[in-house]
Amino acid sequence: MVQKILVVLGLSVFLSACGIQSIPQAKNATEASLAEVTNQYKRRADLIPALVESVKGFAKQESAVLVGVTEARAKATAMNIDPTKVTPEKLVEFQQAQGQLSQALGRLMMITENYPQLKSDQNFRDLQAQLEGTENRITVARQRYIESINTFNNLVTVPPTNFTNMIFYRHEKMPQWDVSAEEKATVEKAPEVKF
Numbered sequence: 001m002v003q004k005i006l007v008v009l010g011l012s013v014f015l016s017a018c019g020i021q022s023i024p025q026a027k028n029a030t031e032a033s034l035a036e037v038t039n040q041y042k043r044r045a046d047l048i049p050a051l052v053e054s055v056k057g058f059a060k061q062e063s064a065v066l067v068g069v070t071e072a073r074a075k076a077t078a079m080n081i082d083p084t085k086v087t088p089e090k091l092v093e094f095q096q097a098q099g100q101l102s103q104a105l106g107r108l109m110m111i112t113e114n115y116p117q118l119k120s121d122q123n124f125r126d127l128q129a130q131l132e133g134t135e136n137r138i139t140v141a142r143q144r145y146i147e148s149i150n151t152f153n154n155l156v157t158v159p160p161t162n163f164t165n166m167i168f169y170r171h172e173k174m175p176q177w178d179v180s181a182e183e184k185a186t187v188e189k190a191p192e193v194k195f
Helices: 002-017 022-078 088-114 119-157 161-169 181-187
Strands: none
Touching: 022 119, 022 161, 119 161
């Protein structure tokens, strides 16, 4: 009876220290790490186009106001009135040009009063920060995946846990994170953001 208890205790110590649980846990951690990498790529695919469109929208609106001011100013300053040769038609044209400039300046003043710094400037900075943050998240997720593969591979190839793997699981060593030859040329270059 004592021998059976000692055998059971010895076997449980052996099994608890030989990777019977750590190998499946490491495999699960590796799969979860890969899912996180995929999640971060999905986040980037969803977030970046929406941010770019938002920035484009603000830049377009502000650009339209600034272009309107510039064009109205050009018309107003291009039109000269000679007081000695003024006609009612020339005076109306001059007043219209000045009115267009006043309206354009009014829109510009409204924007600058509501937004002391133009929104597109801050949006460009926010986009830049989001791009950097997103790329950092992807890098961290990939690094964690690489580390989890390393842990798993050590468990299935290094004694004593590899004995448990050979007897119970027969898992193969997992390949490390890598990119295809085609991708290697493009991954070294950051993606372009076009406006």
